[in-house]
Amino acid sequence: MGKVLVTGGAGFIGSHVVDQLVEQGKEVIIVDNLSTGKLEYVNQSELVSFYEVDITEKEKLEDVFFTQQGITDIIHLAAQSKVGPSVENPIMDATINIDGTIHVLEFARQYGIKTFIYASSAAVYGPVDTLPIKEEEKLQPLSPYGVSKLAAEEYIKAYGRLYGFDVFALRFANVYGPRQSIATEAGVITIFIDQLLAGKQVVVYGDGEQTRDFVYVEDVAQAVLRCLLSEGNVNEMVFNVSTNTETSIASLLQILCNGVGVSYTPQFEEERPGDIKVSYLANDKLKSTLGWKPTVSLEQGLEKTIEWSKRR
Ligand SMILES: NC(=O)c1ccc[n+]([C@@H]2O[C@H](COP(=O)([O-])OP(=O)(O)OC[C@H]3O[C@@H](n4cnc5c(N)ncnc54)[C@H](O)[C@@H]3O)[C@@H](O)[C@H]2O)c1
Incomplete structure:
Protein backbone atom coordinates (compact mmCIF):
# COMPACT_ATOMS: atom_id res chain seq x y z
CA MET A 1 0.00 0.00 0.00
CA VAL A 175 -20.10 10.71 16.48
CA TYR A 176 -18.76 12.03 19.79
CA GLY A 177 -15.50 12.14 21.72
CA PRO A 178 -12.40 14.25 22.42
CA ARG A 179 -11.63 17.10 19.97
CA GLN A 180 -15.25 17.60 18.94
CA SER A 181 -16.05 21.26 18.50
CA ILE A 182 -19.02 22.78 20.34
CA ALA A 183 -19.68 24.67 17.12
CA THR A 184 -21.27 21.60 15.51
CA GLU A 185 -24.84 20.45 15.98
CA ALA A 186 -23.57 16.93 16.40
CA GLY A 187 -21.50 18.24 19.29
CA VAL A 188 -24.41 18.16 21.76
CA ILE A 189 -22.28 16.09 24.14
CA THR A 190 -19.40 18.58 24.13
CA ILE A 191 -21.92 21.42 24.58
CA PHE A 192 -23.56 19.70 27.58
CA ILE A 193 -20.19 18.89 29.16
CA ASP A 194 -18.94 22.48 28.77
CA GLN A 195 -22.13 23.85 30.32
CA LEU A 196 -22.00 21.38 33.22
CA LEU A 197 -18.31 22.03 33.91
CA ALA A 198 -18.97 25.80 33.88
CA GLY A 199 -21.85 25.33 36.36
CA LYS A 200 -24.35 26.63 33.81
CA GLN A 201 -27.98 25.64 33.36
CA VAL A 202 -28.28 22.98 30.63
CA VAL A 203 -31.05 23.63 28.12
CA VAL A 204 -32.81 20.64 26.52
CA TYR A 205 -35.06 21.31 23.53
CA GLY A 206 -38.23 19.22 23.65
CA ASP A 207 -39.06 16.75 26.42
CA GLY A 208 -35.64 15.04 26.39
CA GLU A 209 -37.18 11.80 25.13
CA GLN A 210 -35.86 12.28 21.58
CA THR A 211 -33.27 9.59 20.85
CA ARG A 212 -30.01 9.40 18.93
CA ASP A 213 -27.31 6.81 18.20
CA SER A 242 -23.35 3.16 14.55
CA THR A 243 -24.06 1.37 17.82
CA ASN A 244 -27.56 0.13 16.86
CA THR A 245 -28.68 1.58 20.21
CA GLU A 246 -30.95 4.54 20.88
CA THR A 247 -30.18 6.83 23.76
CA SER A 248 -32.53 9.59 24.88
CA ILE A 249 -31.12 13.07 25.39
CA ALA A 250 -32.44 12.99 28.97
CA SER A 251 -30.59 9.76 29.84
CA LEU A 252 -27.45 11.03 28.10
CA LEU A 253 -27.56 14.14 30.25
CA GLN A 254 -28.15 12.04 33.35
CA ILE A 255 -24.94 10.04 32.67
CA LEU A 256 -23.03 13.29 32.06
CA CYS A 257 -24.30 14.83 35.31
CA ASN A 258 -23.12 11.74 37.21
CA GLY A 259 -19.75 11.87 35.41
CA VAL A 260 -19.19 15.56 36.14
CA GLY A 261 -20.61 15.19 39.66
CA VAL A 262 -23.49 17.67 39.49
CA SER A 263 -27.22 17.22 40.00
CA TYR A 264 -29.60 16.69 37.09
CA THR A 265 -31.63 19.90 36.72
CA PRO A 266 -32.11 20.64 33.01
CA GLN A 267 -34.28 23.43 31.69
CA PHE A 268 -36.68 22.11 29.05
CA GLU A 269 -37.50 24.45 26.16
CA GLU A 270 -39.73 24.19 23.13
CA GLU A 271 -38.78 21.55 20.58
CA ARG A 272 -36.82 22.92 17.60
CA PRO A 273 -38.67 22.65 14.27
CA GLY A 274 -37.35 19.86 12.07
CA ASP A 275 -35.83 17.88 14.95
CA ILE A 276 -36.25 14.15 14.34
CA LYS A 277 -37.89 12.42 17.33
CA VAL A 278 -36.20 9.02 17.30
CA SER A 279 -33.22 7.73 15.39
CA TYR A 280 -30.79 4.87 15.49
CA LEU A 281 -28.95 2.93 12.81
CA ALA A 282 -28.52 -0.81 12.28
CA ASN A 283 -24.88 -1.90 12.17
CA ASP A 284 -25.18 -5.63 11.30
CA LYS A 285 -23.87 -5.11 7.76
CA LEU A 286 -20.54 -3.63 8.83
CA LYS A 287 -20.23 -6.19 11.63
CA SER A 288 -20.84 -9.21 9.39
CA THR A 289 -18.91 -7.94 6.34
CA LEU A 290 -15.77 -6.52 7.94
CA GLY A 291 -15.92 -7.86 11.51
CA TRP A 292 -16.08 -4.36 13.02
CA LYS A 293 -17.98 -3.68 16.19
CA PRO A 294 -18.15 -0.72 18.57
CA THR A 295 -15.94 -1.40 21.58
CA VAL A 296 -16.39 1.71 23.72
CA SER A 297 -19.58 1.87 25.80
CA LEU A 298 -21.42 5.18 26.11
CA GLU A 299 -20.38 5.46 29.78
CA GLN A 300 -16.69 4.86 28.93
CA GLY A 301 -16.78 7.21 25.96
CA LEU A 302 -18.45 9.97 27.94
CA GLU A 303 -15.90 9.59 30.74
CA LYS A 304 -13.05 10.00 28.24
CA THR A 305 -14.77 13.02 26.70
CA ILE A 306 -15.32 14.66 30.10
CA GLU A 307 -11.63 14.11 30.96
CA TRP A 308 -10.60 15.73 27.68
CA SER A 309 -12.96 18.68 28.22
CA LYS A 310 -11.50 19.27 31.70
CA ARG A 311 -7.94 19.41 30.28
CA ARG A 312 -8.80 21.94 27.56
N1 LIG B 1 -19.41 14.36 13.66
C1 LIG B 1 -20.46 13.67 13.28
O1 LIG B 1 -21.29 13.26 14.11
C2 LIG B 1 -20.65 13.29 11.83
C3 LIG B 1 -21.78 12.54 11.49
C4 LIG B 1 -21.97 12.19 10.15
C5 LIG B 1 -21.03 12.55 9.18
N2 LIG B 1 -19.95 13.29 9.54
C6 LIG B 1 -18.99 13.64 8.48
O2 LIG B 1 -17.69 13.30 8.92
C7 LIG B 1 -16.74 14.21 8.35
C8 LIG B 1 -15.87 14.81 9.42
O3 LIG B 1 -16.71 15.53 10.32
P1 LIG B 1 -16.20 16.09 11.72
O4 LIG B 1 -17.32 15.89 12.69
O5 LIG B 1 -14.85 15.55 12.02
O6 LIG B 1 -16.17 17.64 11.40
P2 LIG B 1 -14.95 18.67 11.45
O7 LIG B 1 -15.54 19.99 11.07
O8 LIG B 1 -14.21 18.57 12.72
O9 LIG B 1 -14.01 18.13 10.28
C9 LIG B 1 -14.05 18.59 8.96
C10 LIG B 1 -12.62 18.95 8.58
O10 LIG B 1 -12.61 19.34 7.22
C11 LIG B 1 -11.92 20.59 7.09
N3 LIG B 1 -12.54 21.28 5.96
C12 LIG B 1 -13.76 21.84 5.89
N4 LIG B 1 -13.97 22.38 4.68
C13 LIG B 1 -12.83 22.18 3.97
C14 LIG B 1 -12.41 22.53 2.65
N5 LIG B 1 -13.21 23.22 1.83
N6 LIG B 1 -11.17 22.17 2.26
C15 LIG B 1 -10.34 21.49 3.08
N7 LIG B 1 -10.68 21.14 4.34
C16 LIG B 1 -11.91 21.48 4.78
C17 LIG B 1 -12.11 21.32 8.41
O11 LIG B 1 -11.11 22.27 8.69
C18 LIG B 1 -12.06 20.14 9.40
O12 LIG B 1 -10.74 19.87 9.79
C19 LIG B 1 -17.56 15.24 7.56
O13 LIG B 1 -17.55 14.85 6.21
C20 LIG B 1 -18.95 15.11 8.15
O14 LIG B 1 -19.94 15.47 7.21
C21 LIG B 1 -19.72 13.67 10.84
Missing part, protein backbone atom coordinates in the same frame (compact mmCIF):
# COMPACT_ATOMS: atom_id res chain seq x y z
CA GLY A 2 1.19 3.50 -0.82
CA LYS A 3 0.41 6.81 0.79
CA VAL A 4 -3.00 7.58 2.28
CA LEU A 5 -4.51 11.03 1.63
CA VAL A 6 -6.85 12.17 4.40
CA THR A 7 -8.92 15.26 3.59
CA GLY A 8 -10.16 16.93 6.78
CA GLY A 9 -7.35 15.23 8.73
CA ALA A 10 -7.07 18.14 11.18
CA GLY A 11 -10.73 17.84 12.14
CA PHE A 12 -12.49 15.96 14.90
CA ILE A 13 -12.94 12.55 13.23
CA GLY A 14 -10.08 13.02 10.74
CA SER A 15 -7.44 13.57 13.43
CA HIS A 16 -8.41 10.30 15.14
CA VAL A 17 -8.28 8.50 11.78
CA VAL A 18 -4.78 9.89 11.18
CA ASP A 19 -3.65 8.80 14.67
CA GLN A 20 -4.75 5.23 13.94
CA LEU A 21 -3.13 5.24 10.48
CA VAL A 22 0.16 6.34 12.06
CA GLU A 23 -0.14 3.55 14.64
CA GLN A 24 -0.38 1.16 11.66
CA GLY A 25 2.81 2.68 10.22
CA LYS A 26 1.06 4.30 7.25
CA GLU A 27 2.43 7.33 5.43
CA VAL A 28 -0.30 10.00 5.62
CA ILE A 29 -0.89 13.17 3.61
CA ILE A 30 -3.38 15.59 5.16
CA VAL A 31 -5.28 18.21 3.18
CA ASP A 32 -7.25 20.59 5.39
CA ASN A 33 -8.10 24.30 5.18
CA LEU A 34 -8.32 24.57 9.00
CA SER A 35 -11.79 26.13 8.78
CA THR A 36 -12.93 24.01 11.72
CA GLY A 37 -9.90 21.72 12.13
CA LYS A 38 -6.92 22.63 14.30
CA LEU A 39 -3.19 22.26 13.75
CA GLU A 40 -2.77 21.10 17.34
CA TYR A 41 -4.85 17.99 16.49
CA VAL A 42 -2.52 17.02 13.64
CA ASN A 43 -0.36 14.02 14.50
CA GLN A 44 3.28 15.13 14.77
CA SER A 45 4.76 11.85 13.44
CA GLU A 46 7.29 12.13 10.62
CA LEU A 47 4.94 9.81 8.70
CA VAL A 48 2.51 12.74 8.38
CA SER A 49 2.69 15.60 5.85
CA PHE A 50 0.25 18.46 6.28
CA TYR A 51 -1.03 20.80 3.53
CA GLU A 52 -3.23 23.77 4.37
CA VAL A 53 -5.29 23.54 1.20
CA ASP A 54 -8.95 24.01 0.42
CA ILE A 55 -10.47 21.13 -1.59
CA THR A 56 -12.30 23.66 -3.78
CA GLU A 57 -8.93 25.14 -4.90
CA LYS A 58 -8.18 22.86 -7.81
CA GLU A 59 -4.62 23.99 -8.58
CA LYS A 60 -3.42 23.77 -4.98
CA LEU A 61 -5.04 20.35 -4.62
CA GLU A 62 -3.32 19.16 -7.77
CA ASP A 63 0.04 20.38 -6.38
CA VAL A 64 -0.44 18.00 -3.45
CA PHE A 65 -1.07 14.98 -5.71
CA PHE A 66 1.82 15.98 -7.96
CA THR A 67 4.32 16.59 -5.15
CA GLN A 68 3.27 13.52 -3.23
CA GLN A 69 3.48 10.88 -5.95
CA GLY A 70 2.28 7.46 -4.80
CA ILE A 71 -1.07 8.19 -3.13
CA THR A 72 -3.05 4.93 -3.41
CA ASP A 73 -5.91 5.52 -0.99
CA ILE A 74 -8.12 8.49 -0.13
CA ILE A 75 -10.15 8.99 3.02
CA HIS A 76 -12.40 11.95 2.27
CA LEU A 77 -13.69 13.66 5.43
CA ALA A 78 -13.34 17.37 4.58
CA ALA A 79 -16.77 18.91 4.49
CA GLN A 80 -19.10 21.60 5.59
CA SER A 81 -20.62 19.35 8.25
CA LYS A 82 -23.49 21.34 9.76
CA VAL A 83 -27.19 21.29 8.95
CA GLY A 84 -27.96 24.93 9.98
CA PRO A 85 -25.44 26.66 7.68
CA SER A 86 -26.50 24.37 4.83
CA VAL A 87 -30.07 25.66 5.18
CA GLU A 88 -28.90 29.29 5.37
CA ASN A 89 -26.37 29.01 2.55
CA PRO A 90 -26.99 25.92 0.39
CA ILE A 91 -24.65 27.16 -2.36
CA MET A 92 -21.73 27.31 0.08
CA ASP A 93 -22.64 23.82 1.33
CA ALA A 94 -22.84 22.40 -2.21
CA THR A 95 -19.60 24.12 -3.28
CA ILE A 96 -17.62 22.40 -0.52
CA ASN A 97 -19.46 19.10 -0.23
CA ILE A 98 -20.27 18.42 -3.88
CA ASP A 99 -17.85 20.48 -6.03
CA GLY A 100 -15.01 19.91 -3.52
CA THR A 101 -15.66 16.16 -3.61
CA ILE A 102 -15.61 16.15 -7.43
CA HIS A 103 -12.21 17.91 -7.39
CA VAL A 104 -10.84 15.20 -5.09
CA LEU A 105 -12.39 12.51 -7.32
CA GLU A 106 -10.88 13.99 -10.46
CA PHE A 107 -7.38 13.71 -8.99
CA ALA A 108 -8.21 10.26 -7.62
CA ARG A 109 -8.92 9.26 -11.23
CA GLN A 110 -5.91 11.03 -12.76
CA TYR A 111 -3.48 9.64 -10.21
CA GLY A 112 -4.93 6.10 -10.30
CA ILE A 113 -5.89 5.58 -6.70
CA LYS A 114 -7.13 2.19 -5.49
CA THR A 115 -9.55 2.88 -2.63
CA PHE A 116 -11.84 5.83 -1.88
CA ILE A 117 -13.45 5.98 1.57
CA TYR A 118 -16.09 8.64 2.16
CA ALA A 119 -17.62 10.07 5.35
CA SER A 120 -21.33 10.10 4.60
CA SER A 121 -24.01 10.70 7.19
CA ALA A 122 -27.26 9.45 8.70
CA ALA A 123 -28.61 12.77 7.35
CA VAL A 124 -29.01 11.08 3.94
CA TYR A 125 -31.97 9.07 5.27
CA GLY A 126 -34.32 11.79 6.54
CA PRO A 127 -37.57 10.66 8.19
CA VAL A 128 -38.18 6.89 8.22
CA ASP A 129 -40.98 4.57 9.34
CA THR A 130 -38.85 1.66 10.46
CA LEU A 131 -36.11 1.55 13.07
CA PRO A 132 -33.28 0.77 13.29
CA ILE A 133 -32.45 2.39 9.94
CA LYS A 134 -30.87 -0.06 7.52
CA GLU A 135 -28.64 0.81 4.58
CA GLU A 136 -31.36 -0.14 2.07
CA GLU A 137 -33.84 2.35 3.59
CA LYS A 138 -35.20 4.95 1.16
CA LEU A 139 -33.16 8.14 1.01
CA GLN A 140 -35.08 11.37 1.46
CA PRO A 141 -32.80 13.90 3.17
CA LEU A 142 -34.45 16.84 4.93
CA SER A 143 -31.64 19.41 4.60
CA PRO A 144 -29.27 20.71 1.92
CA TYR A 145 -26.50 19.10 4.02
CA GLY A 146 -28.21 15.68 3.70
CA VAL A 147 -28.63 16.25 -0.04
CA SER A 148 -24.98 17.27 -0.55
CA LYS A 149 -23.72 14.25 1.41
CA LEU A 150 -25.96 11.98 -0.70
CA ALA A 151 -24.94 13.64 -3.97
CA ALA A 152 -21.27 13.21 -3.06
CA GLU A 153 -21.93 9.55 -2.22
CA GLU A 154 -23.45 9.03 -5.66
CA TYR A 155 -20.57 10.81 -7.45
CA ILE A 156 -18.08 8.65 -5.61
CA LYS A 157 -19.94 5.45 -6.49
CA ALA A 158 -20.17 6.55 -10.14
CA TYR A 159 -16.42 7.28 -10.26
CA GLY A 160 -15.75 3.90 -8.65
CA ARG A 161 -17.77 2.18 -11.38
CA LEU A 162 -16.25 4.26 -14.18
CA TYR A 163 -12.62 4.11 -13.13
CA GLY A 164 -12.50 0.88 -11.13
CA PHE A 165 -11.54 1.95 -7.65
CA ASP A 166 -13.01 0.41 -4.50
CA VAL A 167 -15.55 2.68 -2.85
CA PHE A 168 -16.76 2.74 0.73
CA ALA A 169 -19.50 5.17 1.79
CA LEU A 170 -19.73 5.19 5.57
CA ARG A 171 -22.91 6.70 7.00
CA PHE A 172 -21.91 7.89 10.44
CA ALA A 173 -24.47 8.19 13.24
CA ASN A 174 -23.84 10.86 15.94
CA PHE A 214 -24.04 7.99 19.77
CA VAL A 215 -20.90 6.29 18.49
CA TYR A 216 -17.44 6.93 19.94
CA VAL A 217 -14.94 8.56 17.61
CA GLU A 218 -12.19 5.93 18.02
CA ASP A 219 -14.68 3.22 17.03
CA VAL A 220 -15.54 5.28 13.94
CA ALA A 221 -11.84 5.63 13.09
CA GLN A 222 -11.52 1.84 13.50
CA ALA A 223 -14.35 1.34 10.98
CA VAL A 224 -12.51 3.54 8.48
CA LEU A 225 -9.33 1.48 8.95
CA ARG A 226 -11.24 -1.80 8.54
CA CYS A 227 -12.40 -0.57 5.13
CA LEU A 228 -8.91 0.57 4.18
CA LEU A 229 -7.29 -2.72 5.17
CA SER A 230 -10.03 -5.00 3.82
CA GLU A 231 -8.90 -7.57 1.33
CA GLY A 232 -10.38 -8.26 -2.08
CA ASN A 233 -12.17 -6.25 -4.67
CA VAL A 234 -15.22 -4.80 -2.96
CA ASN A 235 -16.28 -2.42 -5.75
CA GLU A 236 -18.89 -0.49 -3.83
CA MET A 237 -19.95 -0.76 -0.20
CA VAL A 238 -22.32 1.35 1.86
CA PHE A 239 -22.21 0.88 5.63
CA ASN A 240 -23.83 2.50 8.62
CA VAL A 241 -21.30 3.20 11.38
